[in-house]
Amino acid sequence: MKFNIALLAGDGIGPEVIDQAVKVSDAVAKKFGHEITWKPALTGAAAIDAVGEPYPDETHDVCATSDAVLFGAIGHPKYDNDPSAPVRPEQGLLKMRKKLGLFANVRPTFTFSSLLDKSPLKKERIEGTDLVFLRELTGGIYFGEKGRRDDGETAYDNCVYTRAEIQRLAKKGFELAMTRSKKLCCVDKANVLETSRLWRETVQAMEKDYPEVEVSYEFVDAVAMRLVQWPNEYDVLITENLFGDILTDEASVISGSMGLMPSASMGADIALFEPIHGSYPQATGLNIANPMATVLSAAMMFETAFNLPEEGKAIRNVVNKALAEGIVTEDLANGGKTYGTKEVGDWLAANI
């Protein structure tokens, strides 16, 4: 098969980790007889510096006409201290999500047995953790009307959801649950919010279409607690944009494997794949960033965007092999020798 993949390296360590994912993807393509054409495009602070805009129209055109998007990381310290600056990298991210219609952010949290010790949680609490959040990504308070009144003394942000938006996301949740343990948790704050009541009522009405799926409804504050207490009791969780932002980040640290976690953002026409970690500016150019989360994001891309599970599996296997043999960057050091970003990427590509 032939694929065009938009390549958005972004800022900080983005370009370094993206390079390794490209190498590994090319090795997989070669092995399985596919042909990938990479389409690099600017985003984030890098795009602001070049053309004054974090998600330029040219970049959008590249993404919209590709078969998938592989994304590094965005964010630069020079934008960190002034959240009201007129142009910021995050705006590019939000604009990209909206314009590409990436409504479902898929965020798995799973454990690697060799990394359990890295978790802040006790081993017996996290063993077997394997959960997936589906976070709604193009609605809610992120995109509702916002502004000031009373001469700037009052600020407001409106949170809005339609039944159709909720159905679209929940459908993905039910479908995912069907391929896993058939357990779905809808996270809301239906005891306070009207949008949450619409979420709950919409999901409840869909239950009859998936009679095998066991659905639970939990309040967001309770989930924030239970995620730390017993993460391994959850499987698929669906939630709205802001709750998802908070809970997926919370969940990411509990497994001890944060530096390895991939993610996908799915739309009707295209999907984007990226590591969950940020642009890690302090490490830029030092060849020390861990490329595995980005490499595993490429695995998700083969599996989900191209429907090629074998290819994805080949990548996951080589990552597991590297972990077992200690071919890792310094963040995963376990007393032994460690490797550079590039060296880990080379090893993975060579061992596909």
Next chain:
Amino acid sequence: MKFNIALLAGDGIGPEVIDQAVKVSDAVAKKFGHEITWKPALTGAAAIDAVGEPYPDETHDVCATSDAVLFGAIGHPKYDNDPSAPVRPEQGLLKMRKKLGLFANVRPTFTFSSLLDKSPLKKERIEGTDLVFLRELTGGIYFGEKGRRDDGETAYDNCVYTRAEIQRLAKKGFELAMTRSKKLCCVDKANVLETSRLWRETVQAMEKDYPEVEVSYEFVDAVAMRLVQWPNEYDVLITENLFGDILTDEASVISGSMGLMPSASMGADIALFEPIHGSYPQATGLNIANPMATVLSAAMMFETAFNLPEEGKAIRNVVNKALAEGIVTEDLANGGKTYGTKEVGDWLAANI
């Protein structure tokens, strides 16, 4: 001194734990020569059953004319499965907060060395944790306009904050920081929300009035992560209503001492004190509920509402003594004998 204290026992284990706090408070009052008049009043499911309203006007009158409110817990399983039921216990809670003007919820999270093992987190991560959240409690998305349009197909919740509301809460945060380690963290989502930008700008403008306080600004998703990673790096945190709801619950489980955590909700005229745990319906009437969080809430009441630190200290000391000597309910069992709710209360009162 003479005090009138409104006594809102509420539902589930509320009445049982409240009884113990009354006993201990009376013992302290006797020892220090104070006179307490308790004013019982209905709230929660108990009030719905009796008068059809979770926060009746008579209860409000009792609270508004007292020197403090001591609160047990509300919530009953018969209301759990239908968040859109017309009358629910939670509505009483929200109405009470609003009508009494309880704008600042003070939620400490600290560790007891004998309980470190109960935490889901590793000991070295939580040792020394001693943080306090100040959650804004009468504004934000909880109280903004909410509703439906498009024949019920679209739901909305408006989040609104005024500069004055933020200043009022932040002032308490700065003052509290001055009595502690002079570190204040403002938690927001200023990279996305206009209300958060107003929070940040308002707190930034107040920094000059408290030159000794070192203020940091962190995004809510980052705090949700860092709280699990390094809770002991935080001291005083201020935040808006919904973020506070999620983060205080998350923080409560990390110390391993959740069953012991008290809280206060402060207004301009009156303050309310309550344990952070819920009504624990399964344990109702079994004389097994841990009364210590409510007893420690009474300690906070003496300290904060009556400005009587010695009296508060006497309560804290006797709780520490009970923990050290194993005079605890079964949830804190450590192999040894355990005691009933009432027996723990009697012991505490006798040993004041």
